[in-house]
C-alpha cells in the first residue's frame with residue numbers, strides 16, 4: 001500500500017464560488033468522531049513528531065500550505081498540503097511531522113476517534129519497536 005494516499009474532495013462550484021462537503025464514510029473513508037484544526041502556526045516551527053496506535057485521520061489545508069512528512073518505519077516520504085480539495089489520509093502507526101507552515105495556514109483534520117493521549121507514540125524509537133511488533 002502506498003504511504004501517500006490522497007482523498008479527493010470535489011468542489012461543488014458555481015458562479016458564487018466553491019464549496020466542499022466532507023461526509024463521514026463517503027468522501028472520508030471512516031466514521032468521523034472528531035474534527036480539529038491548526039491555525040496561527042508560527043513560522044519556522046514544526047509540529048507532530050508522533051504516531052498513533054489506532055487513530056486514522058484525513059488532513060486538508062483549507063487555506064495556506066504546509067509540508068507533511070510521513071514515515072511508516074521503512075519508508076519516509078513528504079508531500080505539500082496546499083489544496084482545499086485534496087486531503088491526505090494518515091493511517092495508524094505512521095509517524096508524522098508537519099513543517100513549513102505558511103502564516104495563513106489552516107490545517108483541518110478529520111479523525112476516526114475521540115482525543116486520547118494514550119493512543120500517541122511520541123518517541124521515535126518506541127514507534128519503530130511498535131511497527132516491528134505490529
Ligand code: T46
Pocket residue numbers: 034036038047048049057059096109115
Ligand atoms: C496529529 C497532528 C496532525 C486536545 O486536547 N485534543 C485534541 O483533539 C488534539 C488534537 C490535541 N489536544 C491537545 C493536546 C496538546 O496539549 O492540544 C495540544 C496540542 O496537541 P499536539 O501537540 O498533539 O499537536 P500537534 O500539532 O503536534 O498534533 C496534532 C494532533 O495531536 C495529532 O493527532 O496527527 O496534529
